[in-house]
Amino acid sequence: MQQETVAVEQGLLYERVAAHIEELIERGTLRPGDRIPSVRRLARQQSVSIATVLQAYLELENRGIIEARPQSGHYVRARRAPLPPEPRAARACTTTSRPSIESMVAKLYGAGRDPSIVPLGAGFLDPDLLPTERINRSASLIARSAGGAGVSYDLPPGLLALRRQIARRSIEWGCALSADDIVTTVGAAEALHLCLRAATRPGDTVAVESPAYYGLLRLLASLNMRVIEIPSHPRTGMDLAALAEAMGRHRIRAVMAIPNFNNPLGSLMPDEAKEELVEMLGRREIPLIEDDIYGDLHFGDERPRPAKAFDKRGLVMLCSSFSKTLAPGYRVGWAAPGIFREEVEQLKFAQSVATATLPQMAVADFLDNGGYDHHLRALRRKLAAQVERVSEAVAAYFPPGTRISRPAGGFLLWVELPPGTSAHLLFERALARGISIAPGPLFSAKQRFSGYIRLSCGHPWSELFDHAIRTLGKLCAECAG
Amino acid sequence: MQQETVAVEQGLLYERVAAHIEELIERGTLRPGDRIPSVRRLARQQSVSIATVLQAYLELENRGIIEARPQSGHYVRARRAPLPPEPRAARACTTTSRPSIESMVAKLYGAGRDPSIVPLGAGFLDPDLLPTERINRSASLIARSAGGAGVSYDLPPGLLALRRQIARRSIEWGCALSADDIVTTVGAAEALHLCLRAATRPGDTVAVESPAYYGLLRLLASLNMRVIEIPSHPRTGMDLAALAEAMGRHRIRAVMAIPNFNNPLGSLMPDEAKEELVEMLGRREIPLIEDDIYGDLHFGDERPRPAKAFDKRGLVMLCSSFSKTLAPGYRVGWAAPGIFREEVEQLKFAQSVATATLPQMAVADFLDNGGYDHHLRALRRKLAAQVERVSEAVAAYFPPGTRISRPAGGFLLWVELPPGTSAHLLFERALARGISIAPGPLFSAKQRFSGYIRLSCGHPWSELFDHAIRTLGKLCAECAG
Known part of the structure; x- marks a missing residue:
């Protein structure tokens, strides 16, 4: 238990440093594209260890707030593109039905088990995000x-x-x-x-x-x-x-x-x-x-x-x-x-x-x-950053006419594809390219939402996801009706 | 894993000693009431340690084959009484029904959770019998x-x-x-x-x-x-x-x-x-x-x-x-x-x-x-002994007209009470005395078996159970119709 307490305190220290930088960005003192203080300088300034600053910068990087440029230092990240509008709500439907979505779910989870597939489909969290x-x-x-x-x-x-x-x-x-x-x-x-x-x-x-x-x-x-x-x-x-x-x-x-x-x-x-x-x-x-x-x-x-x-x-x-x-x-x-x-x-x-x-x-x-509360605070920040990263990538790579949700929590993104795009076709094509997504018809007993997909942001952002979402964006055009 | 192997070998050694004594009893060399060799003597004779013989005797004691008499040594146990006949099978019933036994089950498991109650009711095994x-x-x-x-x-x-x-x-x-x-x-x-x-x-x-x-x-x-x-x-x-x-x-x-x-x-x-x-x-x-x-x-x-x-x-x-x-x-x-x-x-x-x-x-x-196989061998022997002990106690303490099953495995005993005895009444009276049993009507959607009980032999035999079964035997008379 002693060890636990120390871990928690260390956590609070790097968080304080990260919050300091974040505040500078929010106030506009640091602007998109600005170089932020070097690790060494900030450590001296804040009277903390180099390791603590590194941890703070890694955290800010993970959250998409700053980015490291090799051989150059850390910079405030620019938002790549403004986000497209939110998806529209479903229309009311007047009849009941019996759900039957087994085969799609089986494919989705089959993909979820295959480590070679980019996991944007099943709503699983990366074990690295949990206090495993x-x-x-x-x-x-x-x-x-x-x-x-x-x-x-x-x-x-x-x-x-x-x-x-x-x-x-x-x-x-x-x-x-x-x-x-x-x-x-x-x-x-x-x-x-x-x-x-x-x-x-x-x-x-x-x-x-x-x-x-x-x-x-x-x-x-x-x-x-x-x-x-x-x-x-x-x-x-x-x-x-x-x-x-x-x-x-x-x-x-x-x-x-x-x-x-x-x-x-x-x-x-x-x-x-x-x-x-x-x-x-x-x-x-x-x-x-x-x-x-x-x-x-x-x-x-x-x-x-x-x-x-x-x-x-x-x-x-x-x-x-x-x-x-x-x-x-x-x-x-x-x-x-x-x-x-x-x-x-x-x-x-x-x-x-x-x-x-x-x-x-x-x-x-x-x-x-x-x-648990300490863990939840960190997890929430990470998930918010991951959702933001995926949202930005969709905004950047998906065709015009795409709409994306603004989740206030969790780690799931609901994407309305441009009119006429088949989510089911996109699901199949993406799977063939090693990318798993959840097609909209899964979310309806009537197989509605044929033009929607759900993206799971349950994994730390990496180039892998950037590449996958870029590929999805290209595939969208192929799946237009 | 090293430790495991040693444990297994020790197990085999004391088992061999126990089997030797058991054989002497089966052959009739040692008869009910006979004193068996002292621990020291047998250790010398079999070239094993005192501890091994002690373990073997404890095992035989647990299995009801021998008994320790204070200050005197170990003796071949006498069967207390011949077992009464087996219970009779149910008659065929021609109609279907919907089971409804919730309140009795709730009482049974309620008793199962109370450590002060003698556990002859729920079919649970003592954790000491498992490789916990x-x-x-x-x-x-x-x-x-x-x-x-x-x-x-x-x-x-x-x-x-x-x-x-x-x-x-x-x-x-x-x-x-x-x-x-x-x-x-x-x-x-x-x-x-x-x-x-x-x-x-x-x-x-x-x-x-x-x-x-x-x-x-x-x-x-x-x-x-x-x-x-x-x-x-x-x-x-x-x-x-x-x-x-x-x-x-x-x-x-x-x-x-x-x-x-x-x-x-x-x-x-x-x-x-x-x-x-x-x-x-x-x-x-x-x-x-x-x-x-x-x-x-x-x-x-x-x-x-x-x-x-x-x-x-x-x-x-x-x-x-x-x-x-x-x-x-x-x-x-x-x-x-x-x-x-x-x-x-x-x-x-x-x-x-x-x-x-x-x-x-x-x-x-x-x-x-x-x-697992080694554990199962030991567990089976213990359960067989426990079932035998409970059977013998029922034979000794329950009123004439009682019948008991001869299970060929597991740890459950089915007891037919003398004609007219109410299992449900016995269940209630026994519970009031701190003893849990499973009343027969639990085992039927039609609440048949009103004159039967199930006794669980999932715990190592002790005086506690002897006393409890003696009490049950006395209560049977009170529950006769």
């Missing part, structure tokens, strides 16, 4: 000391130490959950699955955002549900007027949504809209299954509240996990299923008996002692 | 060295190294699976769940053994399935004539069974019956979902084959896990779903995305290097 070594060390120490606890079943509702940590953190998001409100799960996927099973019956109609995360669509398909797609705005999320209209027309049994940094839109539903959504559904006793897996990845100062924060009746079933912030392979997620808690717990039992014990213990320990 | 320290050490080393692999998703079909180990072992059971046949899962529970979802639709009728493992009944209930119970013989398992008759009367969409060391019966279906079952179902294209979680825990010399060994058409969906042999809390299981493999893989994705990576790596490593 630290959480593995934590798991290692726990495995050594857990004794029988490590090998024994940790029956639902799941590890108390972990549920306590989640409850403690929920105060910051305005939820004030108690440990008893929470059931731990195998990632957010199992949480969503259990909540859906608890709240609905096969054949029921569920409203989702449009575009919708394909994982939700697959889940709904696997449970034989019908889906009604509600248009979502790339900046503010689900169109509540359209939802109200759909509720008049269809017997909607549940709504599934990602209000905070939607996948694929990156949209953030404003608090007032969240409150209205919860009230609208509450009046009709319709549960909201809320996926908040990106909630901690805000680019702005404040951690947005989930819709659950406005839930007075226990109808909001909040689901999340540590797969986008700590360790996807640990498979540790959770649900706060409100009035459906008992049913979710029973279904969890029938479905997988328990969540693996050691990974839960490691995550609980990390939340308690690992500097 | 070794597998945790393995997990610890892997966590330290896994790097990004440890935190990254291990997407379906799951960890190749683990699937290879399972495939390698399957040759011994006459299955010769390939790694490609296997999908790893969150314990056998998820495997069964996925197979059931792949092979059936909600509302379908599924045939199960009677009595049936309550976990299967809960699973079926959670998926809104109908259940037809097929009588099972305590020694040979499912009555195939009754199954044939039921197939004539109902549209059975799948059969779920535990042919090897059934839970709760301990029955072992003979190979010919397995072959006939597979053929019967194959002719009608009905999938068999086979739970082989106890298959490695045979008391006899040979590892019984699963029904899957007789499967020529890919209709047998074999499910198992390492929860009864290595580490339940690791939640590592698998399915070999035959022709349903692709569907199971897709459902796995939708349901929980992936199985936790590190636990899979640790299990694969243990199977490769940990002396």
Whole structure:
């Protein structure tokens, strides 16, 4: 633990130096193309070590704020091109449908497993962005000391130490959950699955955002549900007027949504809209299954509240996990299923008996002692920079008529291709060139969004991505109808 | 690894000494009540250390073969009483039903979590019987060295190294699976769940053994399935004539069974019956979902084959896990779903995305290097001894008219109480006295078996259990109708 503290303090030091340079740029003291102070000079000026300045400059480089020119020094980076406009929202659609997107998803994940393919497709984070070594060390120490606890079943509702940590953190998001409100799960996927099973019956109609995360669509398909797609705005999320209209027309049994940094839109539903959504559904006793897996990845100062924060009746079933912030392979997620808690717990039992014990213990320990907030701050900065880099490259290389989203958090970019461009064709052509992207039709039960793609910015920027996005830009022209 | 080898050799040495004494008893050279050679004398005689003999005697003591008398030495144990007859099989029942056993299961597992309660109820193994320290050490080393692999998703079909180990072992059971046949899962529970979802639709009728493992009944209930119970013989398992008759009367969409060391019966279906079952179902294209979680825990010399060994058409969906042999809390299981493999893989994705990576790596490593076979040999001996001890205590303390099963493997005992005794009342009264048992009605969708209980022998024998079973015997009289 001693070592941890030192690491955190060092972190703060280089961050302070980086913030200093950033401020000079924001104030206009340093302008695009200006050379910034040499490492040696700044170290003397700020009374810090050379290593600290190097780390600060690397950080600023990673974030796309400065660039190193060989043999010359560091310079303030110029924005390559102004960003094109945001994508347009989907139009309302009046009929329900059954999702069927298996073959595309299989290709997408097949590509995700192939290390030779440039990973702009699947929504995975590079392990280098995660506290991989630290959480593995934590798991290692726990495995050594857990004794029988490590090998024994940790029956639902799941590890108390972990549920306590989640409850403690929920105060910051305005939820004030108690440990008893929470059931731990195998990632957010199992949480969503259990909540859906608890709240609905096969054949029921569920409203989702449009575009919708394909994982939700697959889940709904696997449970034989019908889906009604509600248009979502790339900046503010689900169109509540359209939802109200759909509720008049269809017997909607549940709504599934990602209000905070939607996948694929990156949209953030404003608090007032969240409150209205919860009230609208509450009046009709319709549960909201809320996926908040990106909630901690805000680019702005404040951690947005989930819709659950406005839930007075226990109808909001909040689901999340540590797969986008700590360790996807640990498979540790959770649900706060409100009035459906008992049913979710029973279904969890029938479905997988328990969540693996050691990974839960490691995550609980990390939340308690690992500097999770410090890690999140760094991760958010890196992701914001990566999203910016990818956005700029798309702006520079894609044909006129392209539109791109302005995500306020997360690491996903939604791109509307110039009119007539086939996302599916682009997906196939890009894959043939060793580049993976997620084609728009994946995000619709009706295979809409044929002219959209999702780009994942889950990997540190490098020339590889610059080259790949340049290639995608060229391929766009070939895929125009 | 060096240390491992030494441990294995030491193990073999004390085992040899124990086997020597056991042989003397079997041959009749030493008879019940005889004093066996002193530790010192035997050490000299066999040219081994005192510690080795002590270990051998402890082993024989644990297995109920000898007993230590304070200040006097070790004696060949007398069987306390001849065992009562075996329980009777259930009668056939002609109608289907929907299981509903939640409240009893909740009580059972509630008791399972309370360390002050004598654990004869839930089918859990004492962590001291498992290679807890070794597998945790393995997990610890892997966590330290896994790097990004440890935190990254291990997407379906799951960890190749683990699937290879399972495939390698399957040759011994006459299955010769390939790694490609296997999908790893969150314990056998998820495997069964996925197979059931792949092979059936909600509302379908599924045939199960009677009595049936309550976990299967809960699973079926959670998926809104109908259940037809097929009588099972305590020694040979499912009555195939009754199954044939039921197939004539109902549209059975799948059969779920535990042919090897059934839970709760301990029955072992003979190979010919397995072959006939597979053929019967194959002719009608009905999938068999086979739970082989106890298959490695045979008391006899040979590892019984699963029904899957007789499967020529890919209709047998074999499910198992390492929860009864290595580490339940690791939640590592698998399915070999035959022709349903692709569907199971897709459902796995939708349901929980992936199985936790590190636990899979640790299990694969243990199977490769940990002396799994050596561990299994020791575990089987211990479980056989524990089952024998519990059987003898029931024979000694329960009222006349009691019948008990003769499990050929596993660690569960099925007890038929004297006519008119209420298992449910006994369950409640025993719980009030701090003893947990599993009441018979748990094992039926129709709440049959009101005069049966299941006793778990998953813990090393001690006075605590002797006292508890004596108490149960007394309570039986109070619960007579």
